[in-house]
Amino acid sequence: MRPFTLRIFLPSGDPSGVLVATRDDGIGKAIIFPRALLGEVKGRKEWNLLGVYLLVGQSKLYIGEGDPAGKRLEDHATKKTFWDKALFFTADNRLNKAHIQHLEARLIKLASGAIAITLDNGNQPQVPALGEEEYAFAENVLADLLLMLPLLGITQFVSPVTATDEIASEESSSGEVAVGRRAGIYSSLPRGMLFSGTHKEANATLEIVEGGVWLKKGSTVVREPVPSFETYCAGYAQMRRQLLESGVIADLNGKLTLTEDQFFSSASAAACVMRGINSNADNWISADKKNLGDLLRALKQKNN
Template identity: 70%
Template sequence: MLIATRDDGIGKATIFSRPLLGEVKGRKEWWFPGVYLLVGQSKLYIGEGDPVGKRLEEHAAKKAFWDRALFFTAENRLNKAHIQHLESKLVKLATETGVASLDNGNSPQTPALGEEEYAFAENVLADLLLMLPLLGFAHFEAVEPAGDNADEGSDALSTEQSTGKRRAIYSALPRGRLFHATFKDSQATIETVDGGVVLKAGSTVVRETAPSFDVWMAKYAQLRRQLIESGVIVEQNGKMIVRQDQFFSSASGAATVVRGVSSNADGWISEDGKSFGDLLRAFKQKNG
């Protein structure tokens, strides 16, 4: 179980695997209004509940596909209209990206909100969308960044292919394999995990990004700043050190944050001298 908050954020995310449902029921957040995600291998369900725990308990009995879940609450700051707004927007985004097959039977409508309430709900949504990729829920990224399209080097994945295809490929790769990269003043290691890679604690990232990084790689520039602000990346003895393991949905995404410039998967090298790009190309050749 993982509890995630932002220092300047509005709410709190609770992430847990299905077997821990009973333990999560003991938390006070279980009784707050909230929005939630149920995630399986290639399926996603998005819902809201007041309290959120009652809906999660119902789904534990009726929906068998999910193995992990996230719910987002903000104590007494979210009301029924707020969570309906969040649910509607998340369903729309997930439908547009096509990362996973939606188990939702309908598309909930956005409730009518006054100007102030609408602005508040949108701020909560922005907080949530910033947190989700950091927590391993890459289901709402509408645009493929340049670094991800270079995941296979010269044999790159087509931009028309969804991030769902990428997640399926990464989930099929051997887990626990280590790859290393050195660039300027950075030395980093990633490990293959379900649905992506983990940038290992103890890795270092470049101190200075490329001059055009904020312009051409705005998504990863924002992610890098968030990792620094949240203390995942800290400055020690003149180096920018990754203090704890950090999930990325692609090897190219991890490389882009480490190097501070648009990068592909070929820069990650294993102990046997093969690159991560080689691993992806071999998988593609074998599986068509």
């Protein structure tokens, strides 16, 4: 996360009326309005732009996209009765149809795992195929939007990242570790030490090697990461996609299996790819029940 400023503009001067929110370092804008002011919002230029939108009720949420977004919102004003507040997000020409469809699909998937909310969507749209750079761009927009939503009163999206899930066993208090120092810590462990890790259908073996670890050939990984994985573990999600595209991870006998040993600079990275959820070195256990996270922390204390 990085510091940012959220600007709220009130076109009518009424705090309970239409709000226009923009980030100082982001793109696009969010328009938030109560259902009763739908007619007022129709006069704004954003009404005729493509965008993604949320219809928010007391215990129900609907997520959609439209080109233009306004036409879809107008349809829902007569067909859906549960919502009392709406938000739609547009970005002039910065976002295309595929970007908006990506945001819709990802938001629906995230909302499906949220707490105390009923998702009114009847289906889960597929994330459109995007190139690597376009995918990263769309995910960055999504991450920025998710940080904005709670500040705008949209609290239905619950981050699953908790203190027990944080990747902290190998990280400094600031979350940064010099590559050379981390490699040195792994090089201090006996070569060839083996650890196992399991999660759902995944069953993997980890080996300590010079400067890092190998996720061993024949290890299996989860087929479906948690819905929040792409957002809160974007780097590891990208790493996982690259391994799938290159065939290092392949579907063998109905399981996603490593076809060769794969090097990782940290055990937490290997755990995230294997488990499809924010993870750390504590998830790797040796045959004599030693926890790799404990071993790494002991080495760090010894070296400090």
